[in-house]
Amino acid sequence: MTEMKILIVLAGSPPSKELLEREINAADFVLAVDGGFNAFNEYQLQPDLILGDMDSANIDEISSTEVLNISDQELTDLQKTLDYVFRTHPVKSLIFLGAGGARTDHLLHNLHICASIDPSIRVQFINEVPVDGDFSMENIQRITSHCHFSLSVKSGAILSVLPITEYTGLTSKGLKWEISNQDRSHGFISQSNLVIKDDPRFNIEHGVAYITVYQ
Numbered sequence: 001m002t003e004m005k006i007l008i009v010l011a012g013s014p015p016s017k018e019l020l021e022r023e024i025n026a027a028d029f030v031l032a033v034d035g036g037f038n039a040f041n042e043y044q045l046q047p048d049l050i051l052g053d054m055d056s057a058n059i060d061e062i063s064s065t066e067v068l069n070i071s072d073q074e075l076t077d078l079q080k081t082l083d084y085v086f087r088t089h090p091v092k093s094l095i096f097l098g099a100g101g102a103r104t105d106h107l108l109h110n111l112h113i114c115a116s117i118d119p120s121i122r123v124q125f126i127n128e129v130p131v132d133g134d135f136s137m138e139n140i141q142r143i144t145s146h147c148h149f150s151l152s153v154k155s156g157a158i159l160s161v162l163p164i165t166e167y168t169g170l171t172s173k174g175l176k177w178e179i180s181n182q183d184r185s186h187g188f189i190s191q192s193n194l195v196i197k198d199d200p201r202f203n204i205e206h207g208v209a210y211i212t213v214y215q
Contacts, residue, residue: 002090003090003091003092004028004029004089004090004091004092005026005027005028005029005092005093005095006027006028006029006030006031006085006089006091006093006094006095007023007024007026007027007029007030007031007095007097008031008033008036008078008081008085008094008095008096008097009030009031009032009033009036009037009039009040009047009096009097009098010033010035010036010077010078010096010097010098010099010110011033011034011035011036011038011077011098012098012099012100012103012106012107012127013098013100013127013128014036014038014039014042014098015039015097015098015126015128016128017043017045019097019126019128020039020040020043020045020097021043021045023095023097023126024045026095027095029048029049029089030047030048030049031047031048031049031050031051031081031085032047032049032050032051033050033051033052033077033078033081033098034050034051034052034077035052036097036098037050039098046065047065048065048066049065049066049067049068050065050066050067050068051067051068051070051077051080051081051084052069052070052077052080052081068084070084076109076113078109078110078113079113082113082114082117086117091118091121092121092122093121093122093123093124094114094117094121094122094123094124095124095126096110096114096123096124096125096126097126097127099125099127100125100127100138107125108164110125111125111140111162111164111210112164112165114142115142115164115165115208115210119144119145119146119147119208120144120146120147121147122141122142122147123141123142124139124140124141124142125138125139125140125141126138126139126140127139127140129214136215137214137215138212138213138214139151139153139212139213139214139215140162140210140211140212140213141210141211141213142208142209142210143170143202143203143204143208143209143210143211144204144207144208145204145205145206145207150174150199150200150201150202151195151199151200151201151202151211151213152199153195153198153199153200153213153215154195154198154215155195155196155197155198156194156195156215157194157195157213157214157215158192158193158194158195158213158214158215159175159190159192159193159194159195159200159211159212159213159214160190160191160192160193160211160212161179161188161189161190161191161193161209161210161211161212162209162210162211162212163184163188163189163209163210164208164209164210165184165207165208165209166183166184166185166207167183167184167204167206167207167208167209168183168184168185168204168205168206168207169181169182169183169203169204169205169206170182170183170188170202170203170204170205170209171202171203171204172200172201172202173197173200173201173202174195174196174197174198174199174200174201175190175193175194175195175196175200176193176194176195176196177190177193177194179193179202183207184207184209195213
């Protein structure tokens with residue numbers, strides 16, 4: 001069975017219609033998680049499935065979309081969603097919208113949860129930032145020893161390493177201040193680094209790191 005690109009829309013800051021439509025068109029399967037459905041409802045778009053305990057979703061106007069009500073209070077909506085996705089679909093990549101917003105603890109918890117999933121799966125969080133700032137988009141991507149890749153960003157973007165878990169042997173190519181065989185245990189920090197070559201590349205020997213790009 002062909003592995004799939006899964007789009008998961010959470011109940012944090014809602015994506016714009018433009019961003020949501022772009023990611024829907026690129027995905028093989030689209031899930032709205034509880035209040036994440038409200039953006040679909042506002043823009044008159046439909047996910048393939050609505051999942052969660054339905055305590056914050058406006059589901060009065062749902063037409064033919066399937067609703068999977070999971071009321072287990074021991075798990076977060078993201079944990080319920082990942083459990084469903086991995087039981088029912090062959091996963092190539094996970095794209096998350098609506099994971100950011102006022103609750104930083106929710107975003108950090110989501111990053112911790114996704115740090116432990118299959119390292120061969122590409123994981124990406126996309127958040128729009130206020131238009132009055134220097135940047136319009138925050139893109140957080142997970143890098144593992146099984147998933148080396150280049151970031152699809154242009155020269156001039158700002159980039160930081162977000163050390164959620166332990167890792168060793170992190171190396172970059174295409175930054176103003178290159179990262180060379182670094183690990184978290186040494187207290188390594190790379191904040192507001194500058195991309196000087198389109199599509200910079202990253203490798204890591206062990207563990208998980210998140211690369212955060214602002215553009």
